[in-house]
Amino acid sequence: MSNIFEESKTRAFIKNEGVDYNTTVTTQELPLEDFAENLQIDVISLNDEDITFDVKGIDPAFANALRRIFISEIPTMAIEKVNMWQNTSVIPDEVLAHRMGLVPIKVDPRLFEVKGKNEDHNENNCVQFNLHIKCTRKNTPEAQNRENDILPENDEALFNHASVYTSDMKWVPIGTQEEKFKNTPIRPVYEDILLSKMRPGQEIEMELMCEKGVGKTHAKWSPVSTAYYRLLPDIALKEEISGEEAQELKSKCPMNVFDIEDTGKLFVKNSRVCTTCRECIRDEKFVDKIKLAKVKNHFEFTVESVGMYKPEEIVTEGIKILKEKVKCWKNTMKGMEEDEE
16 A cells, blocks of 8 residues: 555545645655554444544545445345336336336345346345236225225225335345345335325235346435545634634534633533534634634544444445555555566
C-alpha cells in the first residue's frame, strides 16, 4: 500500500497537531504506521435495522469509497427472471415483474455463486419461488352482492386473496437446498409487502428465479436502503454566555445542543446532534460568540440494511471488499514498477 502513495502527494487526514489541512504533505511526513495508529472506529448505535459508527483518521475520499461499496458492491440475491404464466390482474406484466424484482430475499448470498452468462440455473447459483394466487368470492350474502365490489375497505371481508402479499411466495428448493437451508428456510425479508390487488376471477401465476448480483448492476441487489456519512460537528463557545442571553440561545436551537449550568452559564451539551441549521448565529449578537465547524477527519456513518444482511455484516463485507481493491492496486503498481525496471 505504501508503494501506491510513495511518490504522490495527499491531503493530510490523520489527527495530528500542527498539520495544516489546507496544505498537502508527502507520505514521508505521514507514514502508513501513523495512519494505522490514528485510525479508530467506534460503534455509536446498533440494532436489527441500522448501525451508526464513527471513523476517525481518514479523509473524504476514503469515506466515500466505503459509502459507495456499501451501496453498490456487496452482492445479494434478487429476483432476476420471471416466467409469467398467468396475469389477469390490473397490473401489466412488465410492471409486475419489475415489482417482484424489488422484493428483498432473506438468504445468505455468500453461499451462492454468480450465474454465468451461458450457465443454467442450479442449486449453487439460483433460488426459486412460485407464486400462484386466484381471487374468489366468499360464500356470504355480502360477498355475492356485486354492488360491494367497489368498496376497497371490504376486500378482506368479501373476497379470498383480494390482496397479494410476499407471504404468498412459496420457496421451491432446488437439489440439496432443502437440506442445506432446513434451519433457515429461504423467504422474503418481509412477508407483508403488498404486490397486487385483485378482484374475483383475476389470477396471478408465475415462476421467480433469484440470482446473485451487485447494486451497481441494478438497485434491487443493493443491501442497503441508505448509507451516508457526515463530518462530525465541532461547536464551541468563544466567550462566556449567561443570564438572559443563555436562555435565548438555548431556545433558538431546535436540536437542544446547548444547556445551562446551575450557575447560569451556557455550555455545549451535545454537539453530535447538531444539524448545522445555523439558527444559533442568525442573530448578529451571537455570530462572534459561537464557533460552528466540522472535525475534518471524523466521519459519522449511518448504514440501514434492507434485511439480507445484518447491519454490522454490511460494514464488515464492505471493508473486506475495500481491502481487496487495495491489494489489487498494490499488485498492479508493483507490476508496473517491475516493467519499468
